[in-house]
Every structure is written in C-alpha cells, then in structure tokens.
Amino acid sequence: MTAPEVQDYVGFDTITQQMERKFLKRGFNLNVILVGESGMGKSTLVNSIFSTHLVDSQGRRTAQEVIRKTTEILPVTQTLDENGVRVRLTIIDTPGFGDQCNNEGCWVQVIKYIKDQHAAYLERELKPQRDRIINDTRVHACLYFLNPGSRGLRPLDVEVLKRLTEVTNVIPVIAKSDSMTLDERTLFKRRVKEEMAFHRISVYPYASEDDDDEDRMLNASIRELVPFAVVGSEETIDVDDKPVRGRRHGWGVINIFDESHCDFVHLRNFMLRTHLSDLVEVTAQRHYEQFRTSQLRQIKELRAQQAAAAAAAAGGSGSSQPPVAPLPHQPMTQA
C-alpha cells in the first residue's frame, strides 16, 4: 500500500531531533565485558578503543603474586562525555579466566554475572511500582579474545563461546595480531568462521528480517572481518614527525589506525559509530527477551507444580490461591 503524499510541511520529522535532545539529557549506559586469558591484550585494547585509560591490566606484576585460582568479575564504571552526549560506560574485566592448569568451569562466573544483570532488570520491570527509567546494567557486548597463532578455535574457546553466545552479543577479536602476517590472518579467520559454523556458534551481528539492503551489506562486510585482528596501543610515537598511536619495533612501526596494518579502525567504527545503539537494542530485544521468557515459563511451571502438590495434599479443597513464588534470581538455570 503506497503511503499518501503529504501536501504541506507538517513538521513531524523533527521527532528525531526531539528524541536526540531527550537522549542527550538522559545519557545512556553501555556495558562491555572482556573475556580472555591473562596477557591477551584486553585492557590495552579497551583503552585504545575509547582513547582513555579506563582499566588497568590485571596481570601478575611480581613473582610473589599468586596466580588467581578462580575467575573474578571486576566492573569499572566511568562517565564519558563527547559533544554533549554522556555515556555511563562500564567495563567488566574477568581476571583469572583461563589462567589455571585446569580450566574446567572457569566460565561459570562470567555466565552467572551476565544472567544476574538480566535477572535484576527483570525484577525491576516486574515490580508494581517501577522506576521511569531502569538503570540498565545488562551486558550489551562481550569482547572475546582469541589466541593468535592457534589453528582455529581451541577446545576452551568452543566451550565458552557456545555458552556466551546464548546470553549476550559476542564479538570475537584477536588483540595481539601483530605476530601474524596478512596471509596467516586470512587463514586464521577462515578457520575460525568454519569452526564456528560447525559448532553452530552465532556471533554478533545477527541477521534479522527487518534489515534493509544497506544494513545487510554493512553486516555482511562486518562478518567478513570477524574475528577482528587488531593491535592495541596506549602509546603515541613519532613517525616522520607526526604523532601516531602505535607500537615501535626494531624493524618497523605499527600504526593502529592504519587499515592496512590491522582492523582496529573497523572494530571501533563498528562498535561505536555504526552499531552502538543496535548492540543495546539487540541485547534488550533478543537476549533479554529470551531470558525473560525462560524465566517466566519456569515460574509458571513452578507455580503449577506447587499448586498440584497443594491440591493433592489438601485433597481437593480447591486451593484457589496459588502460592506466590518469589522471583528467582538465578533459579534452575545452569551456567
């Protein structure tokens, strides 16, 4: 059905500006979790993406420090301001992940944290009197750090990715890709994509029916690059008297903003300049809704079970009041 032509200028197209103004006033939340072994370059990469020193590396500094025995969850919240737009940025680091000899279950804490955030949001949503704007602590993006040089995904990667992609948007990256030549990178990316398809691991961006051609092309080009082979750096070095963010080796200088050197620019643009709001939306619409559905279904089942038990116990006295089950934070869901 064709939309009717508007004769005079009505003015409802200013709604975008109105929304923008409201948005500017409110600001928004962005929560990113970093998952990867110690020494993969997580802190450096995040600090490079946001051009600020947000997180400190949690690596072992001295020989006396003990190697962590479990995965810890370390959220750090800061407010960044750019052109009047305020973002409450929370970076969640996971020191201890994958660092032990036996890494069975090192992902449990991570999955639990992500689900906890969903559960907290759900609880606030279900309250009879809820806040106008619920503080959104749900994890919008997960940067998963792959090991450069391995022959594709490692067994630990497969285990963790399977679980992570079910609860959040996962963006796989190779943070220290300066040890791979361009050919090796291409080969590695191909192997990783094959293995992800084989194990049915679906990473962000997802295809959806609402996409128009532009979106689809953009997403396709992003998917080509996955996993992003990036190099992070917080240092500025001089190259031909120009300050450049990069790394200086004895035989050459890496400029992280140079697209022929690494995918850093693509990753940053993808995360912040094009898909930022999409990350938040997909988290709300896909992952949160999935969680919510499964939770509510479980509550219903639980209530039905309790009702049946009560009915059986009371011997048909018609228990019209089902017992109110408290909203389970982390009920029967397993990590």
Added chain:
Amino acid sequence: MRAGTATQGPAIGGGNGGAGAAKKKMNGYVGFSNYPNQQHRRSIKRGFNFTLMVVGESGLGKSTLINTLFESRVYPPKDGDDSSPRSGAQVAMPAGVDITSVSADIVENGVKLRLSVVDTPGFGDAVNNDEAWRPILENIESRFDAYLAQENRVNRSKIVDNRVNVLLYFIKPTGHGLRAMDIEFMKHLHTRVNLVPVIARADTLTPREVEQFKAKILADINFHGIHIFKPVSDHFDDPETISDNKAIASKIPFAVVGSEQYVVRPDGTRVRGRQYPWGVIEVENENHNDFVALRQMLLRTHMEELRDETDVSLYESYRTQKLLALGHVQDNSVFREFNPRRQQEEEERLHAAKMHKLEAEMSAVFKQKVHEKEGKLKQSEEELHSRHQTMKTTLEKQRRDLEEKKSRLTQSDAPHPVAATGSYVEPAQRMASKDKKKNRFF
C-alpha cells in the same frame, strides 16, 4: 715417563692427581697434548647423537623454529594447502599429549650427526591441563630406563643413546610472566632434563617489552627454584669464550622468531624472515631477535655441554634414585685402591679379629656352662641337705617316741626282773603272773 713421587696416599694417581702428586715441568715436547685431536678423530668416525625435545602449546611456532634451526624441513607444514571447507573444522585437537619423534642423519664437514627431534602435540591445548606434563616426564624417564638397561647388559659394545639432551620450552608472549601451566611443567621436569625456555613469536613484543618480560620470567623461575640450563665458563676457557658465554647467558630466555620463507630486504638481499605491512623482521638479525644466540648455544658451542650434562648429572641422579628405590645398598669398600701388602695385612687383621672373636665366644660359652652346672649342683646339694634334715627329724622323732614308750613301760611295771637270760618278759606273761596273784585270793 713419570717422575718419582713421594706420596703418602695411593701410589696410583687416581681422579684427583693434585691430592698428592707433585707438579713437574718437562724439558722438551713430549707429545701427549695431541690426545684431544686423537679423540676428535675417533669421535668424528663414530658420529654423534643429539636428541632435542620441543614442548609448548600449539600455534607457538615450534615446528617452524626447528625447521629454521636445522635449515631443513624436519617437519612438514601443518595447515594451509590441505584444508577443504569441512576438514578444518573436523580436525579435532588431539586428546591428551602425544609424543612423536623424527630422526635424521645429517652430515656437515665430515661430522655425522644423528639428530632426533621429539615433538609433543596436544600439550596445553585441552581445557584441563593438570597432567599435561606427565606423559613428557614419563617419556624422558623411559629413555633413561632404556639406557640403564643397556648399561647393565652382558654385551655392552653397542649402546644406543636416545636420552633427551635438551628440552626447548616455548613460552607464550603475554608480557605478564609465566603462566600456571608453565610453572607446573618446569617444576616437574627441571631435574630430569636440560631446560631451555624460549619466548615464542617474539615479533609481537617491542624491545622494551621483551626486556621486561624476560625479567619477569627470570623472577618467576628464581622464585619457584626452577633450574634452567645456563652456559657457564670455567678457568680453562680463554677470555673470548668467557665473554661469549656471558653474552649468551644474558639473553636467556631467548626471544625468537622462526621462518622458512625468504623475504627481500630494502637493499635487495634475500634473507629468511617474516613480511609485515609495517616492516620485515629478519630471523638471523641479532637486533631483531635472539635466534642467532639460541642457535649458537644449541649447536655451535654448547652441544657437547648439553650432552655431557645429560650423561653425567641428570642421568646419574636418576640412576641413583632408581637403584636406591629398588633396594640396592651402597657398598663403598669397592672404591678403595688395590694394594697387595695392604690387602694381606688387612686379611690377617681380619683373621686375627675373627679368631679373637671366636675365642671370646667360646670362653663366654664355657663360662656360662660352668655357671649353669654350679647352679644345678648347688640346687641338688640344697635338696639333699633338706632331705637329710627331714630324715633326721623323722628319725629323731621316732627315737623320741621309742624312748617315751620305753620310759612308760619301765614306769608302769615293778622293777621287773630282767631274766637272767636277759630275755624280755612278755607282757602276756606278765599278765598271767598278775592273774595268778589275783586268783590266790579267791
């Protein structure tokens, strides 16, 4: 011709001749300084064995480094050409640690080397790597066992030595120090093999990061008391060797890069290296990485040291532990020098001591027997005595009884005429006489 020595100790100068042998100067060239050359020629004829083991996670460039070190394709390329769309994903990681060995006979300048490289695919790749070190330790110890068995054979002319001479451990270039798995591995293996830690894929670290990383690794190694192989100099070496050794030792752990491909330098020469968009790293350039130092140490200067250390120190300690565990007892008397006179004196002494001992034993036995017998006799004497006493008392008693009876009898009767014949008057007769008296009255 040895000059006379006046020594107190063993006349045949044993291991430490300095312990009693006087130093003499010779007046002309004798020629025994040619001995090392003779040995050199014999060794070349026999050929050498060298076994090298590489351990590290997959993807750290172990095979590439081996191929680069020996300038030949010891290991075929792992991936790339063979992958069809599905095969890559279906190749599962090996479950557990595999031990594979590749041997090659290579000749250089007439020197034959039997080189064996032992690879350990699967190490550290699983989710649970608690026991990843165990198969490797068992392999090394089984090689020691094989050598021990050969040494104990009756016919030992042909011994095959496949003990591991050096283990290259590949460390991931995280920049953060050693990981839990690295420390576990090294703590279990450092007493059984020469450990040479190597920082793999060092092209990802800037020079400053390399320095910091090396310092952290060495701090971790010292903290956990891990013993790694270090080139040491002794007083025999010339100053140049000493300074070379120091230079090499200062670079441990070596930060290396391997490559089988050739790249073209800006000046047009072809060298082995890796081509990046931002530059070219050359494998054999000492400013770019420590490959040259590693090769120098492993092949050109310390190969014999590594073999020697394996044989003299590591193998011997394993052997000692194993034999003691099996219940052998150390008998040090076999180590003394053989001297006939001494031997005889020794034997005499022993004999005398034995005799003396026998004598003492016999006299002790004799004494004991005497004592026993005395005791017995005493006992029987006492017994006799007591019997005698009892008999005496019985007799005494009997006598008293009889005496009493006698006195009674003599009292009751009038003085009884004792018949002239001296016969005793019968009581019956007495009674009869009494009756007679009585009857008169009637």
